[in-house]
Amino acid sequence: MTGAVLEIERLRLEIDGAAVVDGLSLSVRQGEIVALVGESGCGKSLSAFAVLRLLPDAVTLAGGRIVLEGRDLASLDLAAMAAVRGRDASIIFQEPTASLDPLMPVGEQIAEALTAHGVATPRVAMQRAREMLVSIGISDPDRRLRQYPFELSGGMCQRIMIAIALICGPRLLIADEPTTALDVTIQAQILHLIKELVTARSTAVLLITHDMGVVADMADRVVVMYAGRVAETASAEAIFKAPLHPYTALLLASIPHAALAPKSRLATIEGTVPRPSSHGTGCRFASRCPLVEDKCRRETPPLVNHGDGHEAACWRSHDVGMLGVPA
């Protein structure tokens, strides 16, 4: 595919030899927002951390390629990786207040992103930081630059994080649950801001989220993960309209929404996610899947393209419509 800023190929992450992410492939093009979704423990955040090589010590990168604009990040040494972070690819996290240095005024933290890469002198960097705050709609920027994180609200801290992440003009922004800790009106502000900035700069965005509302609002394409593997990938429209994996279908049907009768029964997924150490052959969703048949327990379903880039890893994709998922 041309124009891919980030291309992850067959990524494998292990904890004690057990695969927590197993064969993840995805690509994010210039100006595109790709949502990586799934429930706690599915490996979505670890995959995102792997791109910037920010994995916890217990997790090893056991295979695959992470290609950012033609360069395989998986093979870079730490010094080369440090030069990539914040300049070519940036990340913003869920907890903005925990991501900022509490002992440093936020202006210096924004400017540091430039000086650390040697692209500006401290004086110029501070000037650029001020311009950045203005461009993201922060009023009274001179006062803000001098403030410490504890003086700012959660929403304001997340704006500062976005300023730090984007000031070097990276080609890729990874946003790991960027609004999960924020209130809904502030969430709307931050999502709007991210969308505006990445559109103006044609930044590629990998958005990690568990919130299908945020996906519906932001994403061009969606990658659904289950137990470390890709279950389904498609355009945002297609995945909501006609999911081809039972996990996606049930996940969507379990969310209360306007078209459902009040207090009506929501779809549920019985059982629990299997532990990485217990993964055998076959589909990992088999133990919880209402459509399961013998083959599912024996053979791992490959990701099959059903047209228009809509791929699903399920032997019974054509029967998923039977689950009675609301359109």
Add this chain to the structure above:
Amino acid sequence: MSQPVLSVENAAVHFRSRGGFLRKAGPALKAVDGVTLSVQAGETLGLVGESGCGKSTLANAILGLVPLVGGTITVAGREVRSDDAESLRAIRGDAQMVFQDPALSLNPRLSVGAAIGEPLQVRGLAKGAALRDRVAALLTAVGLEADHASRFPHAFSGGQRQRIVIARALALQPRLVICDEPVSALDVSVRAQILNLLVDLQRDTGMSYLFVSHDLSVVRHIADRVAVMYLGRIVEIATMAVLFGKPRHPYTQALLLAAPEPDPVRQRAKARRILEGELPSAANLPPGCAFNTRCPIATDICRKDAPLLVARKDGAMVACHHAED
């Protein structure tokens, strides 16, 4: 109409930072101010608002966990008096609470059976075999197995722990259960299981819920009526259909617009009117309507006079000088 299960009249909870040798006591933080609402038998009242709006403080005040500085709260006809242990004991037989994080709500050293049976034991309502039977029945009622009673909380998933917390809340057969963000810490598929359970339990027992949540889609699904709070006050209260169908207060409207819907077609067709600014501090409220600093339709009167909660023709109560009828 029969006597409501919960009746809150003009309730106020203020917090005050303590003064010191060199520091004067701060201004009162009006966490809850002049709140009036009621919950009928078998009804679910949704209470929504953003962090710091006072919804959890109100929930705590109903159980007497924080003192009122004004107004009254009655549960099943009995006044809640936070300084009277006897009355609190009685109230807590009728009103129980389910909190957000089930991991923090359960004592890790207490077996599940002991935790669920404790309210019955403390009140001398059951012991021995009768207690064990009752605990087994409660576990079954929330979708767990009777033999789970001997296990400890760490052996359960988040969704199962929330079921245990619910079983414990049901032990005394309360008439009101206050659910404070009961599904916010859970994954989507597990959240659906707990919501289904709450609906089923209410149908079987006829108890009432005060369902506190920041998640409008969940509230729309489960509530009969909805109250919207902003900075310690109720700004709008109406039936679910009226509130979601015809929101009148500009804050309610903004909340509904801001909540992303899990449907790209509907979500992207929604009007983009993003609420500017942030929540003012509850210790330093703006004069007049507390929402005037962020309100798109505020005028001079809004900066001077606080609007009263006024009933409209369809029964909705709205506190806004400019809201339509």
